[in-house]
Amino acid sequence: MREDIEVDLVVAGAGAAGLMTALRASQNPDLVVAVLEKSTTEGCNAAISSGSLAAGGTRFQRAAGIEDSAQRHTDDILANSGDERHRDLVAALCGVAAGYVHWIADDLGYPLEVGTDMPRKGMSVPRLHADPARAGGGPLITHLRKELADRANVAVLDEAPVTGLRVEDGTVVGVTGRQGRNDLVITAATTVLATDGFAGNRDRMREFCAELGDPFHGGVSTATGDSIGWLRPLGAEFRNMGACLRHGQVTLRGTRINPALPWLGAVLVNRRGERFVDEQAHGYSGLAGVIQAQPDERAVMIWDAEAHETAQHSEMMRESAVAGALQTAPDVATLADSLRLDPRQLAHALRPLPGRRALVGPYHYAWLTHGVLDHPGRGSHRHPRARPAGRRNHRPGTARRRGSGRRPRRGELQRLQLRQRPAVRLRHGLDHRQRDRRRELTASGGTALLAAPFAVLTS
Structure with missing residues (x-):
């Protein structure tokens, strides 16, 4: 069965980047968000990580007697990488990192402390933050998913792989996907691709990282770089494809x-x-x-x-x-x-x-x-001819069947697990306050949201 649904924001991928994007977006009362997750069988790479969050100048550090700051965090990273070309970007991310650690702890209620037992190369002081039990990323991702489940304006569709981008007249207007026997056709003012890297795809690894030989892949098998195939036909420019964890x-x-x-x-x-x-x-x-x-x-x-x-x-x-x-x-x-x-x-x-x-x-x-x-493959950039996404006739805060001119009935929403309530309006015509919110959202979970309101956004 085909389901045609229109929302304000659709996120492909429910890993750390996708979940954080949806959580930040859903704070604003104007938008309905749909998140499509390919598979929950293995989880995401963040779920099998250490679950640690790097930030300089947090209250957790101060309580532990550690003197740190966003500037010191920035300097440490650049001293280790030697890449001064991106100082402004690194400084911007480090500048908001402490705020997001506090947000996860205070607003989302996840227990965090500074990991004085977690030294790392390149860190002049301890600045990794983790749960007291050092339980890894699994509990953190579970907590973020539960937060989303409690928000009536967000639908998380599990076992619903995105199968491609919807493009009209050169503009990305949403995604297609599949959940069980249902073909999903989702139109959105903004599309975010948070589909992880491609370390689980041997062909992609040979294409971009042949010099690594045949390393053991310790991540999830679903990290197959699907979005590369969606973006290439649009003329997207890729950078840093040889960088990996x-x-x-x-x-x-x-x-x-x-x-x-x-x-x-x-x-x-x-x-x-x-x-x-x-x-x-x-x-x-x-x-x-x-x-x-x-x-x-x-x-x-x-x-x-x-x-x-x-x-x-x-x-x-x-x-x-x-x-x-x-x-x-x-x-x-x-x-x-x-x-x-x-x-x-x-x-x-x-x-x-x-x-x-x-x-x-x-x-x-x-x-x-x-x-x-x-292998995150950081930095997929917009197609030079890409235009701002958004359907001018769609009223934020509503989800409706495309072309129907009405909101879906209750049963229709339940079938899609889509419930309604407020969130951040991310589309063309943003005023300066909304652009500031977009910049904040960009730094939230590592999703490479472009500062300009273009449709193809990827991590």
């Missing part, structure tokens, strides 16, 4: 270990018994390339009980333990025998670098390889 702490069981371990004294040793890197010189993403260059593209990370006491309190470590990826050995001799390494060479590899503490048995260890968690 690599991970050098992926276990051979497909789980991950706590990225804080190198800062707790953990040591990396290859299959020849060599300590081949300063573990703190790279973040977990940078370590991926280093491990890729090792024999058999693997290495073992070794840490002690003191490090484990701190690192074990994360969902990644809990999952790795359940998967059988974490092992223990009482002393160096036993450890060397388990790893099939020469005991003297291993003892030499475990010697602390200057300024680092020595590891003390018993030891914990895990064999690691390199992987790719996500």
Whole structure:
């Protein structure tokens, strides 16, 4: 059965970017929002992440005695990336990050604290924020979805993959999709594509990231880059397609270990018994390339009980333990025998670098390889001839069948799981206050909403 529905805003994808976009939009009393999610079987990449939020200058940091600011956050990022060309963009995102951490904690009621136990390469002070239980991204995404479910102006359509963009006279006017036996034809004043990356698509990875070889894919299989195929026929310009979130702490069981371990004294040793890197010189993403260059593209990370006491309190470590990826050995001799390494060479590899503490048995260890968690393909830009989206005859705050001139009956809305109430009006003809809201929305969840009111918006 075909369902033709018109709304103010349609969002393709109910991951972190799509959910945050819909949540921010639904605060304003003028709009009806529809969110289409491809599959909930595995969830989204944010759901299997650490669930940590980076922000400088939050009240959580101040309460912990940490001096930080948006400026320091910006400087840290650029010192690590070396890309001064985008200072204004980085500064804009860092400038609103603390506000969004507070919004998630205060307005949405999600428990957060600054992760003093979560050091990362490139961060001069602790600025990751996470739930106290370190339960990972799953509970955060569940919380955001529940918030949306409680808003009567938002419909989240699960198991409803978007199948393409609706284009009229060169203008994107919505999307097509499918849910069960229903073909969905959704017309919207604004279309947001928050469809994740393409790390789950081998053909796309070979096209854009052949130099990575064949890394383990640690993200969700539904991240297949569908929107690339929708946007290419429109002449969209793509940038940064070789950038991706690599991970050098992926276990051979497909789980991950706590990225804080190198800062707790953990040591990396290859299959020849060599300590081949300063573990703190790279973040977990940078370590991926280093491990890729090792024999058999693997290495073992070794840490002690003191490090484990701190690192074990994360969902990644809990999952790795359940998967059988974490092992223990009482002393160096036993450890060397388990790893099939020469005991003297291993003892030499475990010697602390200057300024680092020595590891003390018993030891914990895990064999690691390199992987790719996500390939966001940041920066899909509007087609040069794209025009502002929006149907001038559509009244915000209503959902109706296209061409019917009436609001759907109650039963029709229920079939689409679409309920009504207020939200942010995002379409052409915005006044300066609405443009400011759009800029805020742009920074909310990482969705690359264009500042100008063009229809094709993607992450």
